[in-house]
Amino acid sequence: MGRVILHVDMNSFYASVEMAYEPELRGKPLAIAGNVEERKGIIVTCSYEARAFGVKTTMPLWQAKKLCPQLIIKGPNFERYRKASSAMFDLLREYTSLVEPVSIDEGYMDITESNVKLSPIEIAKDIQNRLQEELLLPCSIGIAPNKFLAKMASDMKKPLGITILRLREIEKVLWPLPVEEMHGIGEKTAEKLKSISIHTIAELASGNEVQLKKLLGINGERLKNRANGIDNRPVDPEAIFEFKSVGNSSTLPKDVTEESKLYEVLRNLARSVSQRLHRKEVLASKVFITIRYHDRKTVTRSKLMENPVSSEKDLYDTAKELFDKHWNQEAVRLLGITGQELVEKKEAVKQLDLFSYEKDADKEPLFNTIRGIHEKYGSSALQRGMKASAEDDNKKGTSFNKDFLQSP
Structure with a gap:
């Protein structure tokens, strides 16, 4: 009497969409790259024909061309991908209203109470066949009693696989x-x-x-x-509108090597991220920083927090610690701070010790007051000894939501 969950994972989605629009590309080694003009461009995805030559996602273009001289390279066409993704999810919703997109090309379905009078394996085969015939898009599907096992199952046979994974088979x-x-x-x-x-x-x-x-x-x-096969998460159609991380980055108007200016940018970013965490009423269990240098080399580092955080000070102190440890003293062009592994405040249990609980309790009214002023009058209305650029991101949603569900 358990649940029946499908994980539908489109195969080589961007490349498959391009082949659907341009039939002459079918059966040929095709790669989608972020910057097709630059030798340093990176492969975003590639067809299975290209993979047969050893071409892989994140591989530099020069390396991919060396492995496969006949490789066809195209830049991404996000308008096409949005339309294909929308059509794919519309088709899935014909089988159940419980469809949860997790990215542009994959999603979960709970067909436990589906009105379609077919067995789970028949439903999976019908979905796979229809996606191939109606949209010219191949997919792999995992069938299991929960989301985690369904995801693992869908990865076992690609392309065009259908895999059942039962608890007793773990x-x-x-x-x-x-x-x-x-x-x-x-x-x-x-x-x-x-x-x-x-x-x-x-x-x-x-x-x-x-x-x-x-x-x-x-x-x-x-x-x-x-x-151990334990995963009680429901299939939630609204989950795509929730934050999975909260972050901000700032591209500097020019390359910067002055430590004080870089600290100022980090403080402004920490303030912005803190405000958004508080609005969402969540805490970050991990703090993640991004450092991009003048030559586009990008370094990312993170720290798992002993207790989840949301205050500007905690975010800034942690980001500064990571920055001091990993900055190589070269000119910086972009900095970013992201709070990850979010937990709701009401579910977060802080291990307060004898020395910190009074201090934390005393500061909470002050933090609430400062936050209220910032949200009402802007982040530059009340500051502590440092001029900040006003920034307040009110756009809510995951990157998937912003990139693919909202109009560009």
Whole structure:
């Protein structure tokens, strides 16, 4: 009597859309690149014909052309991708109203109570066939009792695969896999897990909760649950309008090497991010900074917080700490601060100690007053010894929402 969740993942979406619009491209090695004119351009996605030559996403153009001299390279056409994405999700909603887009080319469906009189595997086959025939777009589909397992299943057979993953199959199918192949675990998290001798999903599933939480914060417990097939998240059609991260960046009018000016930019960014976190009533468990140099080289670094934060001071102090540690003293063109792994205030439990709880409680009225003045009169109305440029981003929504659901 459990749920039946589908994860629909379009195969090589941008390239497939271009082939749908231009049939002469079908069957040929095709890549979409951010800047087709520059040798340093990066491959955004590529067709499976290109992948057969070793071409991969994020590969520099020069390297891709070396591997595949006949590679056809096109710049992205986001208007085409928006239309194709919209048509794809409209088709999915014919089977159930519980459709949750998670990016332009993938989404979850809860078909537990679908009115379509077909079995789950028949529904998946029907969706796959219709997307291929009506929109000329291939996809892979995972079928499982929850979102995590459905996502893992959809990655198992590409292109044009349909995979069922049941709870009783986790031990045999998932647990032998390297931990870095688990959805939600990136390269850095995998390295951390390996530092405590967790190399497979099975080892994560049986990992020590206290040790995992110390290493990864609240994400440690979450990842262990996922490894055991536990994921109670509902399929939420409104989730695309929620923040998954809150951040701001600032491109400087000229290259800057003066430390004080760069600190000033960081403080302004911290203030802006803090205001947005407070408006959303969320806290950031991780603080992430971006440093882009004069030569476009970009460095990103993050810090997992002992307790979730939202105040300007906490954000600035953490961003400054990361900046001081990783800035190479070269001229900077862009700085950014992002709060990640957001938690709602009402769900955040701070481990207050004997020395900090009175201080935190005393400052809360002051923070509320300052925040109210900033929100009513602008961020430059009340400051502490530093002139700031007014910035207040009232646009709400995920980057997916902004990039693909709103008009350009």
